[in-house]
Amino acid sequence: MLTIPLEIQILFAGILFLLGLIGVLVRRNIIFMLMSIEVMLNSAGLVFIIAGSHWKQPDGQVMFIFILAVAAVEVSIGLALILQVYHHYKTLDADAINKLKDTI
Amino acid sequence: MNIFFYIAATVAIISTIMAISGRNAIHALLFLILSFLAISVVFYLLDAPFIAALEVIIYAGAIMVLFIFVTMMLNVGLERKMENKWLNPRMWIVPGLLAAILLFDLILALKVSRTIPVGNQVIQPKQVGISLFSTYLLAVEMTAILLMTGVIGAYHLGSQKKKVMHRFLEKKIKTC
Numbered sequence: 001m002l003t004i005p006l007e008i009q010i011l012f013a014g015i016l017f018l019l020g021l022i023g024v025l026v027r028r029n030i031i032f033m034l035m036s037i038e039v040m041l042n043s044a045g046l047v048f049i050i051a052g053s054h055w056k057q058p059d060g061q062v063m064f065i066f067i068l069a070v071a072a073v074e075v076s077i078g079l080a081l082i083l084q085v086y087h088h089y090k091t092l093d094a095d096a097i098n099k100l101k102d103t104i
Numbered sequence: 105m106n107i108f109f110y111i112a113a114t115v116a117i118i119s120t121i122m123a124i125s126g127r128n129a130i131h132a133l134l135f136l137i138l139s140f141l142a143i144s145v146v147f148y149l150l151d152a153p154f155i156a157a158l159e160v161i162i163y164a165g166a167i168m169v170l171f172i173f174v175t176m177m178l179n180v181g182l183e184r185k186m187e188n189k190w191l192n193p194r195m196w197i198v199p200g201l202l203a204a205i206l207l208f209d210l211i212l213a214l215k216v217s218r219t220i221p222v223g224n225q226v227i228q229p230k231q232v233g234i235s236l237f238s239t240y241l242l243a244v245e246m247t248a249i250l251l252m253t254g255v256i257g258a259y260h261l262g263s264q265k266k267k268v269m270h271r272f273l274e275k276k277i278k279t280c
Contacts, residue, residue, distance in 0.1 A: 053152060
């Protein structure tokens with residue numbers, strides 16, 4: 001039904017992915033970094049859906065279901081790690097967690 | 105039909121920008137939920153209504169609520185002040201406005217798409233299910249194993265050692 005060229009749809013997904021990437025690189029709060037990763041995963045799924053609707057195949061939607069499962073696992077593990085980090089360090093700053101860093 | 109796509113895409117991009125640049129985590133999560141809702145409208149417009157429903161139910165409904173739950177759990181002491189702050193409209197007026205735009209977008213798109221006779225080029229959920237459990241059966245089993253490891257890992261990481269003493273008492277002893 002949509003008559004938008006494929007490039008613009010892909011561009012929309014690309015902008016979302018780029019926003020997520022900027023979020024991961026710029027923000028130092030772990031919760032915001034996890035949220036940005038979610039945005040990136042979602043934009044990858046969006047590309048699958050766009051391709052699936054372009055070629056009228058169900059494979060794109062199947063791939064999105066897999067991405068959904070991966071995102072759910074990633075979020076649950078990530079939030080458990082965040083809880084542990086907060087429990088140990090009393091902070092959510094990613095730069096404060098540097099015990100594994102080698103002192104030169 | 106195209107204008108609905110552009111409206112939903114604009115709402116998604118604006119709310120994503122607000123989400124990754126916000127200072128307060130809860131506000132950012134609200135904007136992120138709005139971004140996922142906008143993307144689900146885009147999915148609906150891309151002839152994938154089943155995936156649009158999954159996006160709303162699982163992404164915005166389950167994953168983001170888990171996020172909000174943990175974020176609220178982390179700053180326990182602030183909740184009294186937060187509750188007062190939530191009652192003033194300045195906090196939720198922008199996400200509410202964007203969500204209203206999205207709702208009108210969806211309603212108009214539904215109205216327009218009802219007048220167009222829907223052929224069989226829309227991919228039905230039945231096709232997705234058949235493809236999922238025939239061609240991609242191995243991948244489904246691998247996803248099941250991944251979910252299993254996720255459950256075990258989250259349980260292992262989330263379980264805390266049993267404390268003999270209350271943590272406030274412990275702090276008091278440490279300070280004196």
